[in-house]
Amino acid sequence: MPELPDVEQFKKHFEKNCLHKKISDVKAESKNLIRRVVFEDFKESLTGHHFKSVRRRGKFLIAEVEGIEEEILFHFGMTGNLHYTKQEAPKEDEDKFTRVTFEFKNGYELRWINMRKFGRIYFVKEPEKLDLIKEMGPEPLELSEKEFINLIENHSRKNIKSFLMDQRDIAGIGNIYSDEILFQTRIDPHRDIKTLNYEEKKNLYKNMKEVLEEAIKIGPPEGEFSPQHWMIPHRHQDMKCPRDDNHHLKKKTIAGRSAIYCPKCQQ
DNA sequence: GGTAATGTTAGACT
DNA sequence: TAGTCTAACATTAC
Numbered sequence: 001m002p003e004l005p006d007v008e009q010f011k012k013h014f015e016k017n018c019l020h021k022k023i024s025d026v027k028a029e030s031k032n033l034i035r036r037v038v039f040e041d042f043k044e045s046l047t048g049h050h051f052k053s054v055r056r057r058g059k060f061l062i063a064e065v066e067g068i069e070e071e072i073l074f075h076f077g078m079t080g081n082l083h084y085t086k087q088e089a090p091k092e093d094e095d096k097f098t099r100v101t102f103e104f105k106n107g108y109e110l111r112w113i114n115m116r117k118f119g120r121i122y123f124v125k126e127p128e129k130l131d132l133i134k135e136m137g138p139e140p141l142e143l144s145e146k147e148f149i150n151l152i153e154n155h156s157r158k159n160i161k162s163f164l165m166d167q168r169d170i171a172g173i174g175n176i177y178s179d180e181i182l183f184q185t186r187i188d189p190h191r192d193i194k195t196l197n198y199e200e201k202k203n204l205y206k207n208m209k210e211v212l213e214e215a216i217k218i219g220p221p222e223g224e225f226s227p228q229h230w231m232i233p234h235r236h237q238d239m240k241c242p243r244d245d246n247h248h249l250k251k252k253t254i255a256g257r258s259a260i261y262c263p264k265c266q267q
Numbered sequence: 268g269g270t271a272a273t274g275t276t277a278g279a280c281t
Numbered sequence: 282t283a284g285t286c287t288a289a290c291a292t293t294a295c
Contacts, residue, residue, distance in 0.1 A: 079273075079292085
């Protein structure tokens with residue numbers, strides 16, 4: 001789940017529930033997922049303090065802690081979530097895969113859920129100096145059309161699917177949303193960026209913004225509020241193109257990931 | 268039991 | 282040199 005729009009949801013959840021509450025304890029079922037610090041120091045540094053602010057960069061959530069220089073970077077890997085709930089609340093469903101828990105003095109806790117353990121938590125002084133952040137491309141929702149087109153044109157050859165997913169080119173877009181953006185733009189994921197004409201680049205920009213903004217508004221894409229014209233809900237179900245029942249979606253490995261697209265609509 | 272899964276990356280290959 | 286491909290990471294669900 002955790003691509004840009006999903007992490008944006010996590011941010012809202014964090015902001016609404018976790019700021020300015022005193023941390024009373026930190027627990028970790030998987031201590032090795034916390035990096036750049038030994039767990040005991042992590043726990044020691046946070047206990048008695050509170051989260052001051054939280055921001056998003058690409059697929060990262062970065063929390064500022066009052067009174068200390070280090071910040072906490074949450075990355076979710078391919079599976080992950082955040083859940084603020086009562087400490088005694090049973091760990092059902094996803095919560096079974098809680099790997100790190102931040103307990104607050106008010107009896108509630110924040111659960112960092114990470115089923116596949118591909119996620120990481122970094123504890124560092126200047127997050128912007130971490131390679132992952134330092135080498136990251138611009139935020140798609142902060143780019144103007146001109147900047148986006150320049151970004152593509154100043155790049156050497158590469159297929160468009162790889163371009164959208166590569167965090168060093170543009171931040172926060174992963175497999176699911178790159179597929180949706182390309183579907184909406186009717187561009188075949190194999191296309192080399194050098195073959196895109198001006199009109200296509202403009203449309204790509206427009207659809208990228210629309211898809212990401214809509215996804216932030218409605219929440220998880222598998223949900224019932226997913227727009228009728230989106231391809232996302234079909235990728236795990238009937239594999240039918242939402243534009244035409246006779247179009248069958250195709251699955252193919254591109255850039256090491258399974259791309260889903262409509263060979264009839266996307267050229 | 269086999270396979271695929273919303274991410275990232277190192278190393279081999281082209 | 283730069284882009285692509287594959288495997289690896291750890292785990293679960295179907």
